[in-house]
Amino acid sequence: MMAATAARSASTSHDHALERGMNDIDDLDDALSLDPGFADRFERDEGRPPCKLYLISPPAIDAGFAETLAAAIDAAPVVAAFQLRLKGIDEHRIAELARPLQAVCASREVAFIVNDSIGLAKRLDADGVHLGQEDGDPREARQALGPTAQIGVTCHDSRHLAMEAGEAGADYVAFGAFYETGTKPTKHRPEPSILGWWSTLFELPSVAIGGITPANAAPLIAAGADFLAVSGAVWNAPEGPAAGVRAFAALKGMG
Numbered sequence: 640m641m642a643a644t645a646a647r648s649a650s651t652s653h654d655h656a657l658e659r660g661m662n663d664i665d666d667l668d669d670a671l672s673l674d675p676g677f678a679d680r681f682e683r684d685e686g687r688p689p690c691k692l693y694l695i696s697p698p699a700i701d702a703g704f705a706e707t708l709a710a711a712i713d714a715a716p717v718v719a720a721f722q723l724r725l726k727g728i729d730e731h732r733i734a735e736l737a738r739p740l741q742a743v744c745a746s747r748e749v750a751f752i753v754n755d756s757i758g759l760a761k762r763l764d765a766d767g768v769h770l771g772q773e774d775g776d777p778r779e780a781r782q783a784l785g786p787t788a789q790i791g792v793t794c795h796d797s798r799h800l801a802m803e804a805g806e807a808g809a810d811y812v813a814f815g816a817f818y819e820t821g822t823k824p825t826k827h828r829p830e831p832s833i834l835g836w837w838s839t840l841f842e843l844p845s846v847a848i849g850g851i852t853p854a855n856a857a858p859l860i861a862a863g864a865d866f867l868a869v870s871g872a873v874w875n876a877p878e879g880p881a882a883g884v885r886a887f888a889a890l891k892g893m894g
């Protein structure tokens with residue numbers, strides 16, 4: 640009995656050491672600095688579709704927001720997805736607010752993505768879910784939501800997290816925050832070159848997020864972002880959200 644316990648604990652500590660070693664090797668992905676010119680050494684894939692907008696909801700909305708969302712989407716044929724991101728609100732209330740927004744998106748072929756909650760995405764029969772590193776496993780989301788669900792994963796500034804998300808079956812990887820943002824506190828600040836590195840090596844789409852405006856988006860599009868995820872620069876645009884969307888649509892590489 641004692642011997643069995645000792646053997647079990649020896650093998651557990653061996654497993655832990657092995658796991659630690661593997662993590663150290665994994666962390667090398669990010670510890671080795673990325674050559675900012677990495678992507679320049681390869682031919683660009685000219686067949687890649689133009690960059691699209693991925694709208695993130697304002698932090699708080701009311702029943703009138705459906706009309707605002709419709710006007711923003713209709714402003715230019717550049718919006719591919721909308722994410723409902725409401726924090727600190729009861730899930731039943733989020734579900735109530737979601738229904739008309741989901742209808743707006745469905746009638747315009749814009750993907751309706753739920754933030755944070757696999758359960759809510761399932762309950763709403765949403766087109767997908769966005770998962771942060773603490774929001775659940777993409778495999779669990781796939782199991783719950785099925786093969787056609789769009790599953791996105793936050794990867795901050797980490798090449799390692801992005802490859803891990805790809806292996807776990809994510810449909811897109813999100814890097815950010817590229818710029819300072821008032822929408823939420825952020826602690827990671829990737830360089831645009833991570834988008835070039837990603838798009839050179841992988842076909843899985845990338846999303847750039849964090850403080851993106853029509854004035855600072857160009858390097859992200861040029862580096863190879865497939866989507867720009869934007870909240871403040873659209874909903875708080877001085878001339879209104881429709882004008883905000885049009886300003887993004889006018890940028891080179893958007894379409």
Ligand SMILES: Cc1ncc(COP(=O)(O)OP(=O)(O)O)c(N)n1
Binds near residue numbers: 693722754774848
């Ligand atoms: C497209 C997209 N990218 C990143 C995030 C951030 O997700 P997360 O890290 O879980 O933070 P919260 O949004 O939950 O505050 C996102 N929501 N969407």
Ligand SMILES: Cc1nc(C(=O)O)sc1CCOP(=O)(O)O
Binds near residue numbers: 814819
């Ligand atoms: C929701 C979110 N996630 C981020 C990340 O870095 O993971 S930055 C961010 C805020 C996006 O809103 P805005 O366009 O107003 O900056």
Ligand SMILES: [Mg+2]
Binds near residue numbers: 774
């Ligand atoms: Mg989250």
